[in-house]
Amino acid sequence: MVDVHLRDGELEVEVKGLHQLWALRRHVxxxxxxxxAVRRLAPDEVAGWWKGWRAPGTHLPGVIVAGTFYKxxxxxxxxxxxxxxxxxxxxxxxxxxxxxxxxxxxxxAIRRIETARAVTP
Numbered sequence: 001m002v003d004v005h006l007r008d009g010e011l012e013v014e015v016k017g018l019h020q021l022w023a024l025r026r027h028v029x030x031x032x033x034x035x036x037a038v039r040r041l042a043p044d045e046v047a048g049w050w051k052g053w054r055a056p057g058t059h060l061p062g063v064i065v066a067g068t069f070y071k072x073x074x075x076x077x078x079x080x081x082x083x084x085x086x087x088x089x090x091x092x093x094x095x096x097x098x099x100x101x102x103x104x105x106x107x108x109a110i111r112r113i114e115t116a117r118a119v120t121p
Contacts, residue, residue, distance in 0.1 A: 002079050002101045004109045006116045011035055011089070013101055015079055022058040023066035023079050030094035032120045037090040038113045040106050046083030052076060065100075076100060089113065 001019060005012040013028045020026050049061040050071075057067015057078065065078045074097035080086045087106050089099040103109040 001081070001085075002103060004101075004103055004112065006032065006112060009033070009120060011113065011116070013077070013079075013089075013099055019066055019079050022064060023077075024056045025067070025077070028077050028096060028099060030089075030091050030096070030099075032113075032116045034091050034093045035089055035113060035117055036092045037088075038110050038117075039088050040110060041080075041083060041086040041088050041100065043083035043086075046080050046086050046100070051078060068096075074098060 001016050003014045005014060009032055011030050011032050015023050015025055015027060051059060051065050052069035052071025054069055059065045064081050069076045069078055076098045077096045078100045080100055080102045082102055085102045085106055087101060087103060087109055091097060
């Protein structure tokens with residue numbers, strides 16, 4: 001699971017606990033103006049077995065997907081155990097093209113990200 005922080009024009013995804021070990025990252029930061037979309041994922045979108053080429057990370061289908069994955073020419077970051085709490089953040093111009101993360105309250109995270117996008121030039 002991750003915490004989403006918005007400060008100083010940046011979106012920070014802070015990886016929590018043992019997920020740091022599985023994802024091999026502590027955080028991902030992107031400028032909020034680079035976020036092009038955010039949405040809630042359906043659990044079946046997370047359940048699929050192919051996330052791309054893992055480099056580095058952890059993927060046990062049906063259990064956890066965490067780390068960096070390459071798929072369709074894009075670089076994705078995943079940290080999801082429970083698909084019912086997962087969101088997708090699309091990024092233009094960051095080190096990742098998409099972030100797929102599990103948060104405690106998906107609706108609140110989406111609202112906060114959308115609000116930050118709306119007030120950022």
